[in-house]
Amino acid sequence: MNAAPPAANAMPKVHYLNVDYGIRSWLFTIDHKRIALLYLGSITLFFVLGGLFATAIRLELLTPAGDLFESETYNKMFTMHGVVMIFFFLIPSIPATLGNFLVPMMIGARDLAFPRINLLSWYIYTLGGLFTLFAILSGGVDTGWTFYTPYSSTYSNTNVMATAVGVFILGFSSILTGFNFIITIHKMRAPGLTWFRLPLFIWAHYATSVIMILGTPVVAIAIALVGLERLFHIGIFNPALGGDPVLFQHLFWFYSHPAVYIMILPSMGVISEIVCCFSRKKIFGYSFVAFSSIAIALLGFLVWGHHMFVSSQSMYAGMVFSILSFLVAIPSAVKVFNWTATMYKGSVMYNAPMLYAMGFIGLFTMGGLTGLFLSTLATDVHLHDTYFVVAHFHYIMVGGALMGYLGGIHFWWPKISGRLYPEAWARFSALIIFVGFNLTFFPQFILGYLGMPRRYHAYPPEFQVLNVMSTAGASILAVGYAIPLIYLFWSLRYGPAAGPNPWQAKGLEWQTSSPPPTHNFPETPVVTEEAYEYYPGAEAERV
Amino acid sequence: MSDQATTLAPQFEGLAQQKESAIFGMWVFLVTEVMFFGGMFAGYTAYRYRFHEAFTAGSDHLNLLLGGVNTAVLILSSFTMAMAVHSAQLNRRRALIVFLVLTMLLGSTFLGIKAVEYSHKFHEHLLPGPAFQFEGADPQHAQLFFSFYFAMTGFHALHMVIGVALLAIMTWFAWRGRFSAEYYNPIEVSGLYWHFVDIVWIFLFPLLYLVGHHG
Amino acid sequence: MSHDHIVSPKLYLGVLAILLVGTALTVAAARVDLGGLNIVVAMSIAVVKASFVVLYFMHLKYSHRLNWVFGAAAMLWLALLIGLTSTDVIARLTE
Structure with a gap:
């Protein structure tokens, strides 16, 4: 993989990036690939912003005393870290960038079914982002990203309204993305591309889209009702007026638990592509991996009450939700098992995307297994609202979703930009991220087990060693994120031309030039084989 | 074929695929609408079961006559909308425009009656909030009933306003002769939306106006 | 078609x-x-x-069978949302 054959690698003369120039050609584009890049730019900005809040949190927690920020300021820091990272980075991360870019290409279509709606979704995202930025700049918000009532609806005098409006608006962008994917995947597949020949990336995005359209409207109405409560002082969630604050938690988690799968499922799709390509093997148990995505999406809707074990939710509901939560472990474990089995006896190559994929598998397993601790009713009473929970969901969202995102960006970077990224630097930063991540979040498992609660700016001195480790890890992690940002930009100008298929990967997206032409394929491809037909015999030509 | 060139978007292979995608797209969108209203229905169900007396007392303050008339108006508008689609299918441009205008008029009538009802509630101090006043056993939970009443009918009315605006655009397109028997997807899709909004009201009417009224 | x-x-x-x-x-x-x-x-x-x-x-x-499937899914999810939410809220408020 080090040196791709040089002759065939000339960049195409006309491709989607140079077909048109000027700001208008980007702001009014309806090309799914350009919209993907618009999203890539915006979510990177929000990622940096969310990272700044994370930095503030880790700096405060370097010392036991609450010396850097007032507790009110600290509340705003973790709230805005959560709001920005979850709603403005993780939810749109893979679907809106890689998904937008690749879904039409992988199914051999010229574009998504509704290109204008696709562009509209980016404008809606931007509008929601502006509202949230306004909320941040005008003093911030301190309710936690969960907006729990009645604090959010009645008592908090920070800028809840602007944030709520921002998140409400953002939901529509997410709905429109999912909506577009579902119709595109159903109606626009190339001739011969049956459901069981689809890349698993597509299955994962289909499952994600189903969650987006079924779940997002519920959180939209929940947040809208919080807004109405603040404006008109109606009492749907206010116990002082006869309402029930836990009703809000139900409506909120009905979306926000499945939303975890909006973040992780696309990553799983990316991992399936990477693992097959760099093991030169067909996926082990295609239909199991495909259906496990659907199973995760459907089961994900039945477990939301495990966020509410100590919220005074009825005991019986708690028991049902606890048992159902265990079930989600099954399809998740199927995936991990099948990826591992795919690598077994494959000729594994340790390119940067594969390093991210292997990191994902390990960290996701850790995150998933610690999830079982939390879905156990009795254990959760001890661990609820401690750093154990924080560590658990960061293993899933950062160790899982973000590793998959970075792996995917590297894997398809030659397709997106037409150029190769510097492999040595990429492997180095993947390694740094893995080390930094574990150093940041593993100590938090121990902190949580020992009883350190989340969302406080001060803590007893005996927790300091572990917190210092965590902060040190976070600084390593920050370096790990900064390096790709630099070399990916560098490669846009100085990277060698990639050629259509630098990884000798299967899949329709690799059959067209890099970067692809505006309508992706010179003529509609016809599919005659299943996904991932990698042959071990093809090894010789790659050396 | 020149007609096809103007109405077929480049990402589709043919008009049939484009039409299937448009209609399926609207159904998928309506799924999200069902879930949007679903959140309010879930809260309503729980509170109505728990505070049945207060909800009955609150419901008695609604004007059954206006609510019933509005139901009939909305059902009639669904019929004229169906006839608009029918006219489009048969390429009857004049009838299409007439039925679209009729649908908009009926929709506006609904909104007008709704506005009258809202102003009555406002004058009777039944708008939830600090100014809320209610003569009854359990004013606190009656206020919850009115919170749901205003939230649910308010979001429904918002959908009606969007629907009327959508039909206005459709009427303009029809006036410009943009549709034909081969291409009338926007009319069909707008119709699906309009009927959905009608269905929401079909459920809201008994849930809000008919909690009590026994005997 | x-x-x-x-x-x-x-x-x-x-x-x-x-x-x-x-x-x-x-x-x-x-x-x-x-x-x-x-x-x-x-x-x-x-x-x-x-x-x-x-x-x-x-x-x-x-209509196409697919539209049936999505319509049915909406009903199922609506039932899920209303059912699981309201039973818990009712159970708690009636204690």
């Missing part, structure tokens, strides 16, 4: 009549005290009315 099914205006008129009669029936049924059954009757009538709108006005009867 998809031949548009053209429904006759007579059928539309029939559906309109059914919907108007259904509305009258709902109001009439509410005037009879059936205790807990009132809500069941009201909702049953509403479901029948909605079904007529969906099947005929919205052409689901003549």
Whole structure:
């Protein structure tokens, strides 16, 4: 993989990036690939912003005393870290960038079914982002990203309204993305591309889209009702007026638990592509991996009450939700098992995307297994609202979703930009991220087990060693994120031309030039084989 | 074929695929609408079961006559909308425009009656909030009933306003002769939306106006 | 491919009549005290009315099977949301 054959690698003369120039050609584009890049730019900005809040949190927690920020300021820091990272980075991360870019290409279509709606979704995202930025700049918000009532609806005098409006608006962008994917995947597949020949990336995005359209409207109405409560002082969630604050938690988690799968499922799709390509093997148990995505999406809707074990939710509901939560472990474990089995006896190559994929598998397993601790009713009473929970969901969202995102960006970077990224630097930063991540979040498992609660700016001195480790890890992690940002930009100008298929990967997206032409394929491809037909015999030509 | 060139978007292979995608797209969108209203229905169900007396007392303050008339108006508008689609299918441009205008008029009538009802509630101090006043056993939970009443009918009315605006655009397109028997997807899709909004009201009417009224 | 099914205006008129009669029936049924059954009757009538709108006005009867699947999924998820949420809220508020 080090040196791709040089002759065939000339960049195409006309491709989607140079077909048109000027700001208008980007702001009014309806090309799914350009919209993907618009999203890539915006979510990177929000990622940096969310990272700044994370930095503030880790700096405060370097010392036991609450010396850097007032507790009110600290509340705003973790709230805005959560709001920005979850709603403005993780939810749109893979679907809106890689998904937008690749879904039409992988199914051999010229574009998504509704290109204008696709562009509209980016404008809606931007509008929601502006509202949230306004909320941040005008003093911030301190309710936690969960907006729990009645604090959010009645008592908090920070800028809840602007944030709520921002998140409400953002939901529509997410709905429109999912909506577009579902119709595109159903109606626009190339001739011969049956459901069981689809890349698993597509299955994962289909499952994600189903969650987006079924779940997002519920959180939209929940947040809208919080807004109405603040404006008109109606009492749907206010116990002082006869309402029930836990009703809000139900409506909120009905979306926000499945939303975890909006973040992780696309990553799983990316991992399936990477693992097959760099093991030169067909996926082990295609239909199991495909259906496990659907199973995760459907089961994900039945477990939301495990966020509410100590919220005074009825005991019986708690028991049902606890048992159902265990079930989600099954399809998740199927995936991990099948990826591992795919690598077994494959000729594994340790390119940067594969390093991210292997990191994902390990960290996701850790995150998933610690999830079982939390879905156990009795254990959760001890661990609820401690750093154990924080560590658990960061293993899933950062160790899982973000590793998959970075792996995917590297894997398809030659397709997106037409150029190769510097492999040595990429492997180095993947390694740094893995080390930094574990150093940041593993100590938090121990902190949580020992009883350190989340969302406080001060803590007893005996927790300091572990917190210092965590902060040190976070600084390593920050370096790990900064390096790709630099070399990916560098490669846009100085990277060698990639050629259509630098990884000798299967899949329709690799059959067209890099970067692809505006309508992706010179003529509609016809599919005659299943996904991932990698042959071990093809090894010789790659050396 | 020149007609096809103007109405077929480049990402589709043919008009049939484009039409299937448009209609399926609207159904998928309506799924999200069902879930949007679903959140309010879930809260309503729980509170109505728990505070049945207060909800009955609150419901008695609604004007059954206006609510019933509005139901009939909305059902009639669904019929004229169906006839608009029918006219489009048969390429009857004049009838299409007439039925679209009729649908908009009926929709506006609904909104007008709704506005009258809202102003009555406002004058009777039944708008939830600090100014809320209610003569009854359990004013606190009656206020919850009115919170749901205003939230649910308010979001429904918002959908009606969007629907009327959508039909206005459709009427303009029809006036410009943009549709034909081969291409009338926007009319069909707008119709699906309009009927959905009608269905929401079909459920809201008994849930809000008919909690009590026994005997 | 998809031949548009053209429904006759007579059928539309029939559906309109059914919907108007259904509305009258709902109001009439509410005037009879059936205790807990009132809500069941009201909702049953509403479901029948909605079904007529969906099947005929919205052409689901003549529509692609996929549209059926998504319509059914919406109903299932709505039931899930209302069912699991309201049972817990009711259980807690009645303690």
